[in-house]
Amino acid sequence: MAHRMSTRIRYDRIRDNSALSRTVNGHKKRKERAARDARMKKLVSGGTFPYTPAVRSWLSVQVGLPFTQITEEQAKEAAK
Numbered sequence: 001m002a003h004r005m006s007t008r009i010r011y012d013r014i015r016d017n018s019a020l021s022r023t024v025n026g027h028k029k030r031k032e033r034a035a036r037d038a039r040m041k042k043l044v045s046g047g048t049f050p051y052t053p054a055v056r057s058w059l060s061v062q063v064g065l066p067f068t069q070i071t072e073e074q075a076k077e078a079a080k
Contacts, residue, residue, distance in 0.1 A: 044079035051075070 040058040044051065049072040051059070056067040062078040063070050 041079045044075055049075060 036058070040055055043055050044059070047055065050056070050067075059070055059075055059078055060067050063074055065074075
């Protein structure tokens with residue numbers, strides 16, 4: 001039977017593993033965001049207004065307004 005690990009050591013291990021995980025996942029997320037931005041820009045430039053829900057959500061974040069307040073000109077400008 002394994003010996004019990006002290007609480008302090010266990011929490012130190014959790015903290016260190018979490019920091020490593022955040023670093024690794026952060027790099028992956030940066031690449032994923034860039035790929036998503038490129039994909040959404042292509043959809044906006046080639047699509048017609050109003051867009052699909054995924055594109056609407058992306059545009060809302062890019063412009064900083066709810067999609068119902070975004071005009072087609074603002075959408076095209078965000079896709080540049």
